Amino acid sequence: MAGDTLLLDYGSGGKAAHRLIGELFLKHFDNPVLRTLDDAARLELTGPLAMSTDSYVVDPLFFPGGDIGTLAVHGTVNDVAMLGARPRYLSCGFILEEGLDMEVLERIVASMGNAAREAGVCIVTGDTKVVPRGMADKVFINTTGIGEIIANPSPSGHSARPGDAVIISGSMGDHGLTILSHREGLNFSADVRSDSAALNGLTERLLLEVGDIHVLRDPTRGGLATTLNEIAGQSGVVMRIAERDIPVRDAVREGCSFLGLDPLYLANEGKLICILPQEKADAALAVLRQSPLGTEAARIGTIVAADGAGPGRAGQVILETPMGGHRLLSMLEGEQLPRIC
């Protein structure tokens, strides 16, 4: 299909659409469930289940460390995993702009297929819509994932408890800064690349080998600051975070300084937050650091009761600055960084 561009016909349900399915999607996603090509996929799966959905509209489509296809697999796999589940199946819905270069589409589809195989999930059902030129920007992808819950109770944003330790699996801001700098043509450092990765291997080890995990969350849109605020609010606790303990790569720190951004509000696509009892913190850090995805894992703070001593009300995140002061790490109104994922 090299040199071809996408026609409206490909989204019509007619012969052209069937060729697209056969030559592109079955080629890269092939598995016995998808191959039946019925309106729905039949899955052998036993509950309780986790289900999560995300649409991906990232601009640019390709960037150092990944592309819209890897994000569409990793992002949804990670959301399912964060509920204490083993992700198993993905659906995939494409909205494509007429005139799209078919080589671009095939690169993305191949990338999704590889990411799915690496994460151990199957893409079992899909849909393609083609809209006329100018009615969408090249490629949008929705993936919805389901998996078997392997933790009882499931980790939840509501389950952070006073005394718990707050751990993150690595450096913050890599994905967000990569997208922004690449979009603006500011390739100011070769070291800046997206952390796009599937975290289900890590979460499964945390759940099965460490256990008693109260909260798992991936700090994507809105970054670490927004996600910590969500958890503090859902659990009705105060979170005390030591800024100096948050790993941020030098290149990201420099890029943020140049662009006037705070890495704590930038999206990550291959990092997790794990909140669990203090006495389990070392075991969790050990598990994380054994994986290439968690070599920089760090304990960054503690959950305290809303009525305890010290600053902070229920739902607030208090950042202890390197100088020893305290400031409120608030949730922003909006981050004004569209199309980051």
Add this chain to the structure above:
Amino acid sequence: MAGDTLLLDYGSGGKAAHRLIGELFLKHFDNPVLRTLDDAARLELTGPLAMSTDSYVVDPLFFPGGDIGTLAVHGTVNDVAMLGARPRYLSCGFILEEGLDMEVLERIVASMGNAAREAGVCIVTGDTKVVPRGMADKVFINTTGIGEIIANPSPSGHSARPGDAVIISGSMGDHGLTILSHREGLNFSADVRSDSAALNGLTERLLLEVGDIHVLRDPTRGGLATTLNEIAGQSGVVMRIAERDIPVRDAVREGCSFLGLDPLYLANEGKLICILPQEKADAALAVLRQSPLGTEAARIGTIVAADGAGPGRAGQVILETPMGGHRLLSMLEGEQLPRIC
């Protein structure tokens, strides 16, 4: 939110995004699973399961008989139901254009909430992305549905057998002609309205009260002709269809004649094809006709073996014309009718 327009902030993951979730999605979709607001939904559901996904990009957003919100619920509910499943849960991913009128969004969300309640499904997890003006056309919605399979074996496009009867639940082409005429400003008949409807009540009765259903399929994009061709191909059989037995409303017939379209290639959003042994055909018709969604149900043809007497090779659909002749009802290359659903 009347008078407001959608800002990029609403898709950021920050406070504005949280307000959108609280004031709009929780208001109209409310259920205990969604209310946890974790990254994924925890579902008590045991397999085997059916899973299906569709993105909806229909233009215009509102039309006689429905809107993009009803389609997004009905279309996915129907695809899950066609695998012999009881649809239970939907995910919902919005891609919204900056500047969208918030009243338009709320109308759509309310419409989805109502359609979900009527169909007996819960919207349990969601995602919203906002893209800058001009990067998408107003509203795109993906829904992914899962449900418990209640038929063993599941109906499948591969299961049509020589001797089976082919039944449809009502008139063809209503949805497609409604969208086209409304888009072109050709409101040539007040009688033309979309058939957008959830068919899971009908399919459940067919499966449980009639049984032995070989194929269930909803003839959406590409219409009856395309779907019959898909089934004939998957099952490796010939399908013989009597054109005079296919119900088409007068207003649709006239509209098609005016626009030079064939109603057999126009999308339906509230009709099903049921293929089952001849001896069960009357029972299936009786069940369908008891429902307001199936009053015009009709038996339109028969499955014959590929090597049998008469015209047609494996995978072909032979239309017997009202004059008594035969013609091949082929799958079109593309229908050139983008954004019909």
